Amino acid sequence: MTHDVTAGPPPAGAAASPAKTDAVVRAQYEAMPYPPRDPAEEAKRLLVGTPSHLPEVNHYLYAGRRDFRQPFRALVAGGGTGDACIMLAQQLHDLKCPAEVVYLDISTTSRAIAEARAEARRLRNIRFLTGSLLELPSLGLGLFDYIDCSGVLHHLKDPQEGFDTLAAALAPEAGMGVMLYGEYGRSGVYPMQDMLRTLAPVGTDHAARIAMAKRLIRFLPPTNLFRRNTFLNDHLSGNDGALYDLLLHSQDRAYTVPQIADMTRHAGLRLVSFIEPIRYEPSTYMSDPQIGRDLAALPYLERAAFAERLASNLTTHIFYATKAGYDTVARPEDTSAIPVLREMDPAELAQGLKPGTPLVANLEGFPWRAQMPPLAGQIVAQIDGRKSIAEIYTSMAMRGGLPVWDEFHQQFEQLYVVLNGINHLLLRFRLGE
Ligand SMILES: C[S@@+](CC[C@H](N)C(=O)[O-])C[C@H]1O[C@@H](n2cnc3c(N)ncnc32)[C@H](O)[C@@H]1O
Numbered sequence: 001m002t003h004d005v006t007a008g009p010p011p012a013g014a015a016a017s018p019a020k021t022d023a024v025v026r027a028q029y030e031a032m033p034y035p036p037r038d039p040a041e042e043a044k045r046l047l048v049g050t051p052s053h054l055p056e057v058n059h060y061l062y063a064g065r066r067d068f069r070q071p072f073r074a075l076v077a078g079g080g081t082g083d084a085c086i087m088l089a090q091q092l093h094d095l096k097c098p099a100e101v102v103y104l105d106i107s108t109t110s111r112a113i114a115e116a117r118a119e120a121r122r123l124r125n126i127r128f129l130t131g132s133l134l135e136l137p138s139l140g141l142g143l144f145d146y147i148d149c150s151g152v153l154h155h156l157k158d159p160q161e162g163f164d165t166l167a168a169a170l171a172p173e174a175g176m177g178v179m180l181y182g183e184y185g186r187s188g189v190y191p192m193q194d195m196l197r198t199l200a201p202v203g204t205d206h207a208a209r210i211a212m213a214k215r216l217i218r219f220l221p222p223t224n225l226f227r228r229n230t231f232l233n234d235h236l237s238g239n240d241g242a243l244y245d246l247l248l249h250s251q252d253r254a255y256t257v258p259q260i261a262d263m264t265r266h267a268g269l270r271l272v273s274f275i276e277p278i279r280y281e282p283s284t285y286m287s288d289p290q291i292g293r294d295l296a297a298l299p300y301l302e303r304a305a306f307a308e309r310l311a312s313n314l315t316t317h318i319f320y321a322t323k324a325g326y327d328t329v330a331r332p333e334d335t336s337a338i339p340v341l342r343e344m345d346p347a348e349l350a351q352g353l354k355p356g357t358p359l360v361a362n363l364e365g366f367p368w369r370a371q372m373p374p375l376a377g378q379i380v381a382q383i384d385g386r387k388s389i390a391e392i393y394t395s396m397a398m399r400g401g402l403p404v405w406d407e408f409h410q411q412f413e414q415l416y417v418v419l420n421g422i423n424h425l426l427l428r429f430r431l432g433e
Pocket of ligand 1: 035078131156
């Protein structure tokens with residue numbers, strides 16, 4: 001059942017089909033919309049993230065060649081309090097794209113927050129619907145060019161059914177951005193959930209369960225797996241909804257890379273890339289030359305599976321998957337590609353990139369040191385989201401003292417591997433602009 005009306009108490013029959021949707025999960029998100037968001041904040045900033053950042057969608061699913069002057073239809077399945085929906089709708093609005101973003105969620109209180117955020121931004125390109133993503137086949141919404149489903153499928157009784165349902169709603173060459181929990185990074189969470197089910201069974205009052213979780217956390221022995229897992233901090237944010245989501249969820253599971261690969265294949269999709277790419281390369285975490293050589297020869301998904309076991313700190317897996325049967329990723333080998341820097345100021349970054357000094361990135365506790373090519377600072381200073389790789393070379397050449405093209409391009413690719421690896425550099429192509 002869907003409702004194209006403004007937020008308010010759910011009309012009779014607004015609940016998603018009880019046969020399909022777990023009523024307990026719905027009750028949780030009605031009582032504690034997640035993540036907590038204040039619509040008044042929209043006046044101050046646009047929250048951006050991943051998946052679903054539009055240049056990222058273009059880079060990974062449309063080889064950087066999506067023409068946003070053409071209609072674009074996106075579905076945000078389990079849209080929650082609106083993060084992906086608002087980001088996508090705002091970015092499409094800014095590009096003047098004739099777009100429709102469909103928001104779908106079982107929680108009416110979450111939807112009310114998402115709607116208030118859209119209203120604060122005067123976004124008119126979002127259609128808000130209340131219902132379960134499992135009901136998509138009966139909603140008559142047509143096919144989508146992109147689907148976001150972040151932090152939702154692992155809360156379904158049958159996540160594969162949810163994934164398959166979403167995949168069936170993709171246009172022939174479209175794709176999805178997904179976030180699922182990571183098994184190793186969440187070590188300790190599931191024994192905590194089990195203990196809390198004993199102490200404060202599902203169905204007990206939310207406040208009493210939260211109080212019990214806080215009590216248990218206070219008294220955990222130092223040997224406890226959850227206490228030793230320093231990569232999880234939602235329970236430290238001071239927000240009860242976050243604590244509930246982490247330790248008291250009634251339906252929640254986590255995935256390994258091979259399990260995600262299987263699930264994606266089953267849905268008839270191809271896994272394009274995990275984000276951030278560098279976190280899924282074993283070489284990021286170790287420098288032994290023999291092991292490095294052995295692993296470099298493995299196919300991508302096997303390297304990614306190795307990397308998650310090795311690092312053990314991936315609390316979530318974010319990935320893009322496509323229905324297209326060809327390479328959908330923009331590549332720097334084509335020098336007409338335009339580099340786009342995200343959430344970094346080129347001038348500031350350029351200043352910090354001194355020849356001989358590595359770039360240090362904190363990969364959730366792992367201090368990654370990346371060697372940067374000598375021209376890194378000069379190249380970054382030229383990245384403005386408009387000049388292509390070739391034009392950057394020309395512009396630098398005009399200043400003199402530049403190496404030959406091959407040397408420049410090799411250094412650009414080195415820089416690209418690092419900055420794309422931490423999801424700060426993407427590519428797009430000029431489409432008759
Ligand atoms: C952890 S929140 C994530 C929200 C949002 N995707 C984000 O990343 O900020 C999970 C959301 O999924 C919604 N949800 C759970 N099961 C659903 C279903 N079967 N269909 C649609 N939404 C669902 C919940 O109501 C909740 O808003």
